[in-house]
Amino acid sequence: MSATTDAADVRRRTRELLAAHPPATTGRTAFLRARFDAGLAWVHYPVGLGGLDAPRSLQVVVDTELAAAQAPDNDPRRIGIGLGMAAPTVLGYGTDEQKQRFLRPLWVGEEVWCQLFSEPGAGSDLAALGTRAVRDGDDWVVDGQKVWTSGAHLARWAILIARTDPDVPKHRGISYFICDMTDPGVEVRPLRQITGEAEFNEVFLTGVRIPDSRRLGPVGEGWKVARTTLMNERVSIGGARIPREGGMIGTVARTWRERPALRTHDLHQRLLTLWVEAEVARLTGERLRQQLVAGQPGPEGSGMKLAFARLNQEISGLEVELLGDEGLLYSDWTMRRPETVDFTGRDAGYRYLRSKGNSIEGGTSEVLLNIVAERVLGLPAEPRNDKDVAWKDLAR
Numbered sequence: 001m002s003a004t005t006d007a008a009d010v011r012r013r014t015r016e017l018l019a020a021h022p023p024a025t026t027g028r029t030a031f032l033r034a035r036f037d038a039g040l041a042w043v044h045y046p047v048g049l050g051g052l053d054a055p056r057s058l059q060v061v062v063d064t065e066l067a068a069a070q071a072p073d074n075d076p077r078r079i080g081i082g083l084g085m086a087a088p089t090v091l092g093y094g095t096d097e098q099k100q101r102f103l104r105p106l107w108v109g110e111e112v113w114c115q116l117f118s119e120p121g122a123g124s125d126l127a128a129l130g131t132r133a134v135r136d137g138d139d140w141v142v143d144g145q146k147v148w149t150s151g152a153h154l155a156r157w158a159i160l161i162a163r164t165d166p167d168v169p170k171h172r173g174i175s176y177f178i179c180d181m182t183d184p185g186v187e188v189r190p191l192r193q194i195t196g197e198a199e200f201n202e203v204f205l206t207g208v209r210i211p212d213s214r215r216l217g218p219v220g221e222g223w224k225v226a227r228t229t230l231m232n233e234r235v236s237i238g239g240a241r242i243p244r245e246g247g248m249i250g251t252v253a254r255t256w257r258e259r260p261a262l263r264t265h266d267l268h269q270r271l272l273t274l275w276v277e278a279e280v281a282r283l284t285g286e287r288l289r290q291q292l293v294a295g296q297p298g299p300e301g302s303g304m305k306l307a308f309a310r311l312n313q314e315i316s317g318l319e320v321e322l323l324g325d326e327g328l329l330y331s332d333w334t335m336r337r338p339e340t341v342d343f344t345g346r347d348a349g350y351r352y353l354r355s356k357g358n359s360i361e362g363g364t365s366e367v368l369l370n371i372v373a374e375r376v377l378g379l380p381a382e383p384r385n386d387k388d389v390a391w392k393d394l395a396r
Contacts, residue, residue, distance in 0.1 A: 082113035114155035133162035176222035
């Protein structure tokens with residue numbers, strides 16, 4: 001298969017896929033595998049890895065044709081960590097063997113991924129992590145604890161950062177691994193949230209052996225690799241493509257139109273303000289995606305994620321007030337371990353409670369404000385007294 005940069009050629013390839021594998025008579029997994037093999041999974045990826053070496057902007061040609069044919073998708077909400085974080089990291093730092101092994105089942109959704117980054121003592125200051133990986137022949141033996149791990153109860157694979165050298169400053173002694181969540185020594189425990197559910201988990205690693213062949217990037221350069229993951233994470237959380245009045249603002253706007261008895265002047269003014277801010281955020285996200293066509297995501301994704309968190313919390317708060325007593329109801333406190341987060345398919349109480357996590361997950365808003373200040377606006381960096389201190393000598 002040769003590379004292509006032509007929209008007409010991409011459209012032709014998509015129609016050939018549909019003709020050879022009609023969605024009405026082809027099983028979902030079989031269709032998705034065929035789509036990947038045709039280079040129509042993510043067209044900007046290399047040939048042979050689900051792509052065509054084509055501009056990212058041509059993906060919309062594929063998606064439009066497939067949507068019109070009612071072709072199945074790969075349930076991106078369920079495998080968002082794999083698509084938005086693991087895949088670009090494997091592509092950027094993985095060996096040829098790792099790319100061939102992991103990208104196809106990841107995109108098809110046959111293997112779910114999670115992210116073993118945050119720890120009880122290393123959340124906002126992630127580089128202070130203490131999970132250790134010690135070399136033992138061709139393996140690394142990993143011991144430690146991770147926390148706030150979305151989907152760990154569903155995952156086959158995890159992207160993991162661990163400390164491999166405690167004698168150097170914290171950012172330099174980290175390495176990056178792919179961890180098999182089914183290996184001995186991996187224990188997943190649910191963390192029940194304010195919603196009553198447990199989509200997050202804590203993960204205990206006890207003597208887990210990871211082959212060196214599942215290391216991403218050089219030993220000791222895991223922080224550099226992790227930054228690629230984190231930048232992609234913030235784009236995937238805050239920069240998802242939605243239509244006008246999509247997402248939570250659409251839910252509140254529909255309630256406003258359908259139930260005029262709930263309206264007040266004050267709520268009207270707040271709704272108008274949030275509607276405009278949501279539309280600005282949506283258009284900014286479109287601009288960010290256009291910038292991605294030219295290369296890897298930059299720190300601008302942190303700004304989008306900041307806006308996403310604030311807007312979700314303010315919109316859900318407005319919705320609860322708009323509904324009055326009804327907004328205080330919460331339908332189900334049953335302990336569940338869901339596969340996806342559904343902001344628009346649940347009731348107002350769920351949206352209000354779940355949105356509280358938006359300013360924590362994917363990087364706290366406080367940390368993202370520092371990133372925007374320093375790396376987007378060019379403001380002076382905050383003093384960091386531990387920058388040149390060996391990790392083992394840090395106060396903990």
